[in-house]
Amino acid sequence: MTDSPSVIRLPASTLSSRRAPLANPLEQLARLEASTAGRASFQETLRGAGWPDFTPARLEIFQINLGKLCNMTCRHCHVDAGPDRSDAMMTRETVDACLRALDQTPSHTVDITGGAPELHPEFRYLVEAARARGKHVIDRCNLSVLLLPRNAGLAEWLAERGVEIVASLPHYRQRSTDAQRGDGAFEKSVTALRLLNSVGYGQGNPGRVLSLMTNPAGAFLAPNQSDVEGEWKTALKRDLGVTFDRLLALNNMPISRFLEWLIESGNLDSYMARLVDGFNPGAVAGVMCRNTISVSWDGRLFDCDFNQMLDLDAETSDAGMTIETFDFESWQKRNIVTRAHCFGCTAGAGSSCGGSTA
């Protein structure tokens, strides 16, 4: 008997710490190109769907990736984040450059991500500065980080500032959650969700919004969020006494550690076929790269967090533009950079940082 693909367990460590070949984005891109060889490229597929040029819409979301440091090492992480990644952390100077750039844009939302952004020493500074500008602030939270002793009182602090929490939870039941995020992750997540509920999150208050983000624990597409949100709400309330406001569903991107799992489990080709065959023209207009700017820990600019992890810098008319030299007009005059992984955002119901797009 051999193990079935679903029980393949890769080391719970970062590609970077293992010096794995896939830690190099060029190696990841090569694997994706090879697995989709002979099929229409994403760009050609867009053209066929009536998008000869793939250009941005109005900029709404200013997404800042503070770095790769995280207290968890999830098997599907597209950032290759982990406890050993303190090598990649945004400086205070770059945070200030982000704020200056933010002031040039019409963005209504500052979306803070990582790693676990709450571990970054400038996290609270950035939240305060963004709120002082009247921006809606999103904290992309892994939940367990709220339970660390160093973060005692953080949930309440975020609540007082009206920060929306977008928390990762693969499933409302234990098995799938632990399979993806590590043994014990579900229990910690539930403890953190109860903590958030206790400070007013997830109870319909627009100033205490708790969103849950689900992504599949395996090589299949995410469900349509509107189809399953009611069931999630009922089950979490009934089984665990937890409430939340909205469910977002996100496909797993075939990059970084999830790509490693796809390769090791023999699922890469069939998963890519599923993404390519699942192309939904109706999901294109709402993908995140059209209304988002993504800034990396070292101040580079990207169309989205996934392109950031693949080192696919945004192609602005002002070549080499960074957050220090940011110019909004130049930013808007660009074509979005796409590769095979982009099929992950247009498959099925569509997938974005804001969940389904179709």
Added chain:
Amino acid sequence: MPRKREDGTTERKLMSEHYYKPDHLKNFGGISEGAPELGKKFFEYYSAVFAAGALTEREKALIALAVAHTVQCPYCIDAYTTESLQKGADLEQMTEAVHVACAIRGGASLVHGMQMKEHAEKVGM
């Protein structure tokens, strides 16, 4: 298609090497070739059956998964395992669905035991 050998004789592939091939599921639409109108009607009907109605798409996927085990169709088992997962079900829920199929199948055998019992009582002393 029959293939001509170099010596002019015809080679025919009479049988598959295996009874079940994964490609058959992917190419299922090809069954329409021999009867296009019936194929078209079947696939339209099939799509309509699985669209959300009084039951959700997920409930239908789980029913299909259970029935797939009853009819022991490997194509359907693969297809509706993936479909159930994509509709948000997890392994425990899908396993329970298979147990429903198992219970009905087992129960169907056992309930016929009543016929056995009645007949035995009739002919016995």
